[in-house]
Amino acid sequence: MAARKLRILIAKPGLDGHDRGAKYIARALKDEGYEVIYTGIRQTPEAIAKTAIQEDADLVGLSLLSGAHLELFPRVVELLRENNAADILVFGGGVIPEADIPVLKAKGVKAVFTPGTPIQDVVAFIESVKT
Amino acid sequence: MSDLVRGIVSGETRAIARTISLIENGEARKEAVIDGLFAHTGRAAIVGITGPPGGGKSTLVDRLIERERRRQRRVAVIAVDPSSPFSGGALLGDRLRMQSHATDEGVFIRSMASRGHLGGIAEATGDVIKVLDAAGFDTIFIETIGVGQTEVEIIELSDLVLLVLVPGMGDEIQAMKAGVMEIGDLFVINKKDKPGADKLKAEVEYVLGIKYNGHPEAINPILMVSALNDEGVDELVHAADDYTATVTSSGQLEIRRRQRIAREMHKIFSKKVHEVMDVKIEFSKKIDAWVELIYSRTARPYELINQEMKSFLKEKS
Numbered sequence: 001m002a003a004r005k006l007r008i009l010i011a012k013p014g015l016d017g018h019d020r021g022a023k024y025i026a027r028a029l030k031d032e033g034y035e036v037i038y039t040g041i042r043q044t045p046e047a048i049a050k051t052a053i054q055e056d057a058d059l060v061g062l063s064l065l066s067g068a069h070l071e072l073f074p075r076v077v078e079l080l081r082e083n084n085a086a087d088i089l090v091f092g093g094g095v096i097p098e099a100d101i102p103v104l105k106a107k108g109v110k111a112v113f114t115p116g117t118p119i120q121d122v123v124a125f126i127e128s129v130k131t
Numbered sequence: 132m133s134d135l136v137r138g139i140v141s142g143e144t145r146a147i148a149r150t151i152s153l154i155e156n157g158e159a160r161k162e163a164v165i166d167g168l169f170a171h172t173g174r175a176a177i178v179g180i181t182g183p184p185g186g187g188k189s190t191l192v193d194r195l196i197e198r199e200r201r202r203q204r205r206v207a208v209i210a211v212d213p214s215s216p217f218s219g220g221a222l223l224g225d226r227l228r229m230q231s232h233a234t235d236e237g238v239f240i241r242s243m244a245s246r247g248h249l250g251g252i253a254e255a256t257g258d259v260i261k262v263l264d265a266a267g268f269d270t271i272f273i274e275t276i277g278v279g280q281t282e283v284e285i286i287e288l289s290d291l292v293l294l295v296l297v298p299g300m301g302d303e304i305q306a307m308k309a310g311v312m313e314i315g316d317l318f319v320i321n322k323k324d325k326p327g328a329d330k331l332k333a334e335v336e337y338v339l340g341i342k343y344n345g346h347p348e349a350i351n352p353i354l355m356v357s358a359l360n361d362e363g364v365d366e367l368v369h370a371a372d373d374y375t376a377t378v379t380s381s382g383q384l385e386i387r388r389r390q391r392i393a394r395e396m397h398k399i400f401s402k403k404v405h406e407v408m409d410v411k412i413e414f415s416k417k418i419d420a421w422v423e424l425i426y427s428r429t430a431r432p433y434e435l436i437n438q439e440m441k442s443f444l445k446e447k448s
Contacts, residue, residue, distance in 0.1 A: 005219070029220065031215070031218050032218065033218040034220050035220060036220065036221065037224075039233075043233070046233075050233055053148055054241060056148040
């Protein structure tokens with residue numbers, strides 16, 4: 001019997017094209033044994049939510065460096081809820097000011113990882129919410 | 132009818148997506164779900180897209196989705212990428228090229244990791260096709276991994292295979308190798324604007340000319356395309372339609388579908404027999420002892436297994 005594999009969508013909402021962080025996390029999570037779906041830059045929250053549902057993702061990781069995280073991250077959470085997919089958890093990363101993190105968490109973003117976070121912290125988060 | 136089956140047949144995305152996961156994970160209830168869906172299958176056109184990595188398969192699929200949508204067809208895509216043999220993880224990036232269709236309700240795209248299965252697809256692919264078929268998608272595209280000459284399994288699952296080749300992959304000797312050149316129904320020479328495209332076309336024609344020596348009418352269509360620049364795609368769609376019409380009226384498609392069923396039944400049967408024998412002979416319990424016997428040369432491999440089989444079969448009779 002094949003084992004259940006966690007599926008993680010890594011997506012970049014918004015307009016910035018700095019995808020190095022997103023690509024790094026995608027590769028690192030692959031090396032940790034997860035199935036990672038990567039959709040590239042400039043995705044709308046609608047496209048991200050639809051993709052997460054089609055891919056039956058367990059988690060969605062959003063990467064953003066443009067400063068629009070307060071708007072775009074919670075929008076993805078909202079769209080998942082509206083589509084009866086609140087069980088798909090959202091986390092985020094990128095250049096996020098410390099002060100914004102509690103705001104994002106209050107709006108349903110489960111975790112926020114800022115630059116320099118060791119990949120093991122991300123893995124620990126994933127394992128803590130899904131096993 | 133179970134909730135999942137009802138959800139799939141009425142085209143609910145979540146039900147489709149979750150069922151695909153339970154098939155991939157090999158959950159026991161998948162059998163009931165597939166059987167429950169079975170009466171609703173058999174309507175979709177199943178098109179395989181194969182060819183070397185970097186050949187533009189995903190970009191071509193993106194164009195083909197658009198053409199199918201223009202004629203009001205609902206489209207599903209299964210895009211297979213390899214799992215790492217070391218971590219078991221996978222980076223699934225094919226849909227990157229297809230995201231312009233992400234919010235189209237008539238398009239369903241699913242990335243699939245091979246999970247150790249060889250042959251260019253995943254073990255679950257065949258059953259997942261049934262789910263998408265039952266969900267009412269008119270056309271199902273399957274994009275293979277693209278590692279090369281062993282990707283023959285796609286022919287077992289599809290009604291039509293597009294083999295995507297690109298210039299600069301090697302000389303005609305490569306083209307003559309058994310395997311990948313034999314699985315295409317239509318040959319797509321992608322990146323036709325690149326140097327060497329015409330030469331590649333001539334090489335493919337030459338190889339197919341040898342294969343169909345004396346029957347030039349049987350030679351598969353060869354299409355020159357630039358998926359990226361959206362050139363030659365309409366011609367490809369027309370050629371695919373013509374080809375499908377021909378193999379439908381000649382009865383070849385029916386033969387192919389019957390062969391598919393035979394192979395699938397064989398596969399299920401083998402798996403079931405294997406599972407039963409595994410339990411009866413207590414393989415997992417005995418394997419360690421067998422390893423010792425063989426390692427120390429106190430037993431011989433075929434003799435040992437044959438004795439086990441014999442003693443089991445005797446008990447039965």
